[in-house]
Amino acid sequence: MQLIDGKATSNAIKIEIAEEVRKLTAQGGKKPHLAAILVGEDGASRTYVNHKVKSCEQVGFTSSLYKFDADTSEEELLKTIDELNNNADVDGFIVQLPLPKHINETKVTEAIDPEKDVDGFHPTNLGKMMLGLPTFLPATPYGIVQLLDRYNIETSGKKCVIIGRSHIVGTPMSLLMSRNAKVGNCTVTLTHSRTQNLKEECQQADILIVALGRAEFVTADMVKEGAVVVDVGITRIEDPSKKSGFSLKGDVKFDEVAEKASWITPVPGGVGPMTVVSLLMNTLESARRKSVKESV
Incomplete structure (x- = not known):
């Protein structure tokens, strides 16, 4: 078993981004500007x-x-989004999910200017991704692609099974793994709560990507010998032995699955840091696009 270290990889990419920022500013460009909107006091989101x-x-x-109370109105949130859309200094921004139940997440997502949607969730950007056009990729799938690429993990012709069909991870991940690209060319099976024979599907996977949100759901008997296992999940579990009172668990039972996997991501320290650095890569790309437009 070899570890896919998201923390080390994200740190290496940050160094690359910092160098690009230095070049951009040295040429008279401005620093890229990323804004975030946080509604409520959810601990994990904060x-x-x-x-x-x-x-x-x-x-x-x-x-x-931009921080808002949990009882902030949808109208007020949409007003702030409109202001950020029209703020020329802001290259990209994200609205941290989940939002309080009285706010329509779809309406909020669609209100974001696609050219500033560095989370990659806007329908325009998702549509471009599906067509293979240049766009902002959703942050977590983009981070996973970067990990597979930088660890030189062969994907072409492989069987990839994804557990979880969310529009944030599972569905876009299935499209990226099937596309004709360096990281891609897989035969992809997208599984979910209604999938029959899930265990058998997983056992066929050369690459298993788990984004279910259920702690330690995937056990060793579900994994093929030598599979590449990417664990997207992260759940807080009460743990009196920890100073914080909890420990973090992924969707994969790491200790036993690691014995069968050829490569595996840890939790924490795997996909999580790559999600954050993907936002930085998308924001840098947005700043570059604006710089090119302004120079024309």
């Missing part, structure tokens, strides 16, 4: 947004954080 702000500082980006 931690995730704080990581994004810190990462912006590390690579030389400008960052802005």
Whole structure:
């Protein structure tokens, strides 16, 4: 078993991004600017947004954080999104999900300017991805593609099974793994809660990507010997032995699955850091596009 280290990979990419920012500013361009909107006090969301702000500082980006109370109206949130859409200094922004139940997530996602949608969730960007056109890829799938690429993991002709069909991870991941690209050319099976014989499907996978949100769901008997296993899930489990009172578990029972896998991502330290760095890559690309437009 070999570890796919998302933390080390994300740090290496941050160094590359910081160098690109230095070149951009040396040529008279401005620092890329990433903004984030946080509604409510969800602990996991707050931690995730704080990581994004810190990462912006590390690579030389400008960052802005807009915080709203949980009872903020949908109208007020949409007004802020419109302001960011029209703020020429902001290259990209994200609205941290999940949102309070009284706010329509679809309406919010569609309100974001596709050219600033660095989370890659806007229907326009998802449609371009499906057609293989240049676009902002959804952050988590983009991060997984980067990991597979940088670890030189062969995907062409492989059987890839994905557990979970969310529009954030599973569905876009299935499209990316089947496309005609360096990381791609897989035969993909997208499984979900209604899939029959899930265990048997997983056992056929050369590459198994798990994005279910159920702690330690995948066990060793579900995994083919020598499979590449990518664990997207992260769940807080009560753990009195920890100072924090909890431990973090992935969707894969790591200790036993690692004995069968050829490559595996840990939790934490696997896909999570790559999701954050993907936002930085998308924001840098947005800044580059604007720089090219302004120079024409």
